Amino acid sequence: MGVAFASTLETNETITTVELKINYLKPVWNEKIIAKREVMKRGKTIVLIKCDVFDEGGSLVTHALSTCMILRGEKSADR
Numbered sequence: 001m002g003v004a005f006a007s008t009l010e011t012n013e014t015i016t017t018v019e020l021k022i023n024y025l026k027p028v029w030n031e032k033i034i035a036k037r038e039v040m041k042r043g044k045t046i047v048l049i050k051c052d053v054f055d056e057g058g059s060l061v062t063h064a065l066s067t068c069m070i071l072r073g074e075k076s077a078d079r
Contacts, residue, residue, distance in 0.1 A: 001049040001051045001064065002017060002049075002066060002068060004037050005037075005047060005049055005068060012073060013070055013071065013072050014071050015047070015069065015070055015071065016068065016069050017066060017068055018046070018067040018068060018069050019065075019066070019067040020065075020066050020067075021066075022062060022063075022064040023062065023063045023064070024061075024062055025060055025061055025062060025063065026055075026059070026061055028055050031055055031056045032056055033053050033054065033055055033061060034053070034054045035051055035052070035053045036051065036052050036053075036054070037049060037050065037051040038050050038051075044070075045069055045070055046067060046068070047068045047069075047070065048065065048066075048067055049065070049066045049067075049068065050064065050065050050066075051063075051064045051066070052064075
């Protein structure tokens, strides 16, 4: 989620994770999975991102929520 969201940032911006919650709902062994992420809310500094992971049959495998903070200027240096 963070990497996908980071691709939308400006040159002098980066992010850090504030909170991460993951619900693992069922195991997946030898099949492909599909992850779909959505930015639920993007404020000036705080971002809420969700990601749902599905198995080949379309069944929900994992549900995750991430709260990230956008860092700018000096705060984003060397990150």
